[in-house]
Amino acid sequence: KNLTLQSVASILNSTKSPEINNVMNALSQDAQDTLMKYLYKCMGMPGWGDVSESVLLGWHKTFR
Numbered sequence: 001k002n003l004t005l006q007s008v009a010s011i012l013n014s015t016k017s018p019e020i021n022n023v024m025n026a027l028s029q030d031a032q033d034t035l036m037k038y039l040y041k042c043m044g045m046p047g048w049g050d051v052s053e054s055v056l057l058g059w060h061k062t063f064r
Helices: 002-014 017-026 029-043 053-060
Strands: none
Touching: 002 029, 002 053, 017 053, 029 053
16 A cells, blocks of 8 residues: 555655646546545655655646
8 A cells, every 4th residue: 555655755755736627627626535534645655755745735726
């Protein structure tokens, strides 16, 4: 589980801001729900792992 969380965090961190909306539009509602769960898990990591706060919040604000 921890490896999966770290992998998701790394992918979120490496996605450029202008690409986030396109990624979100391509995801089904179920996939978006799962991504939201991972965002909250990433935010709960001590020091947020290797992901900056602004990156996670940037992803979070794209949810509808």
